[in-house]
Amino acid sequence: MEYRLLLILIMVGFAAKGQQKTIQERLGYSKDTKLLIIHADDLGVSHSENMASIAVMTNGIVNSASIMVPCPWFPEIAAYAKANPKADLGLHLTLTSEWKLYKWRPVTPYDQVPSLLDDQGYLNETTEAFLKNAQAADVEKELRSQIERAKQFGIDPTHFDSHMAAAISAPEYLKILLKLGREYKVPVHVGKEFSMIFNYDFTPHLTDQDVVVDKTIMASGADFKKGMDNFYTEQLKSLQPGLTVLLLHAAFDNHEMQGVTVEHIDFGSAWRQQDVNFFTSAKCKKLIKDEKIALITWREVRDKLVR
Secondary structure, three states: OHHHHHHHHHHHHHHHHHOOOOHHHHOOOOOOOEEEEEEEEEEOOOHHHHHHHHHHHHOOOOOEEEEOOOOOOHHHHHHHHHHOOOOOEEEEEOOEOOOOOOOOOOOOOHHHOHHHEOOOOOEEOOHHHHHHHOOHHHHHHHHHHHHHHHHHOOOOOOOEEEHHHHHHOOHHHHHHHHHHHHHHOOOEOEEOOHHHHHOOOOHHHOOOOOOEEOEEEOOOHHHHHHOHHHHHHHHHHOOOOEEEEEEEOOOOOOHHHHHHOOOOOOOOHHHHHHHHHHHOOHHHHHHHHHOOEEEOOHHHHHHHHHO
16 A cells, blocks of 8 residues: 555656646746847946947847946936836846946945945956955845835836846855845846856755746857857857847947947947847847747746746
8 A cells, every 4th residue: 555655656746747837838838939038238337338228129129128226327227217117127236347447336335335345445346356255244235225226216127137147156145136036026037057157056046936047148258259140140040949038238339338348348349339230130130030039028027927
């Protein structure tokens, strides 16, 4: 009798495992659907970044973006978000300030988050410097300040992600970010490949409440040298079923953005202009159609799977 009961339980377990739904099915699509979020990072960095990002969302095929609250041009993009409440805008939670001559400080009063500051009182320039100095309590305080600041300006964030991956660069920070996502009832961008990239296991920190993206696409410096058109074309043609997030950085290659990104070839103004060019092109729209890619937003993910 005990043997038969054990056998039944094992069979039920295998059946349940076989019936586990893909993220596409959980979102109401067939398991063979190629779901894609085309996502612009870094809104709020500059006027150029804001205007170009709005352009690729309005005139192009980009359907999602995220905002950096500590940056100087945050009020401009916050006003846009408030005037366009259906736009898919999340928060690009920010713990670093990478440019050579263009910097920002934390939202929290400086004396309350000392471990996040460099010698000049700005957020650290690199993720490595952040990791060396940051205390978890200060990280949570600053991330919460950014979220509350965004809400104060009328933003209804659809998701959270991490600028330069600082907030997911170590387990203690990921736990904070996931906790905030659950508290504010928004998905946090976590990808299946992140454990390999950041060299620690993400899975112990995840629950059934969390959304895990099948693939995250972002160009490298080598890809930029070969041409962003080539990179994005190849990525769209090879897209597989599942939920993919494609990250881009849209800005105009003008004097403002050239000044912001001085001495930065990677992710510089020329790179960002190429992103604008591709994602507003007829070629891009045709590729999406020809490859039978279904565009989806973080708002849809949030509303179907989190709220």
